[in-house]
Amino acid sequence: MKNKISELARLNHMHEALGHIMQFTNGLTYEEYSQDFKLRLALLKLLEIVGEAARFIGDDTRLKFSDIEWETLYVVRNILVHEYFGVDYAIIWRAIQEKVPTLHEKPSVIIQQTDNQGYSVD
Template sequence: MKRDYKLFVIDILEAIDYIDSFVKGMSFEDFLKDEKTKSAVIWQINVIGEATKNIPKSIRAKYKDLPWKDMAGIRDKISHFYFGVNYEIVWKVIKKRLLELKPKIEQILKDLESEENNAG
């Protein structure tokens, strides 16, 4: 059975919240020194990328202001194949891009829930 795409939207929101909680109160230097946090953040960024790939094209088209392609390819942007992770890019994503994305993703979820309520 195929998973409802609304669950992927929830996955994205949860990943953003997890990342925010992992780095709350940290400086970039603190982040660089904390292997557990870096690993957890990278995992959640991968969750965002994979969940995004499962959002239907119809939803992506409806919410054109979201950087769907960037979200789906985020893992590739932060990793340099076998050369490791660029943590400066990760930090910029955490501190800027995710904060911009969250309200937009929340709106998608509200819209989906409203559609469900109106249909039922």
């Protein structure tokens, strides 16, 4: 089933998940974030989605858009999934504040710049 999802769909999944992360954390302080267990779990799941989608982005796209740390996104996903009790929520918060806003627009830029050549929505 994983390979049947198109690259376009995966880029859209990344964009949507990153958008939700920004929406959920907009205006929040670290203290509010750290005290909201449900929010922290939701954010972890959204980061997992980003990493899983990044894993299946093809080599051509990865090379063309090498400013995105594709492998890092998947490594983070693996850490979140397999080391769930060892997650450092301060690091997650910092990544959300520092990395997500810039990363958020990149999937849609990729889609626009490639003119959807070879992409199909599944």
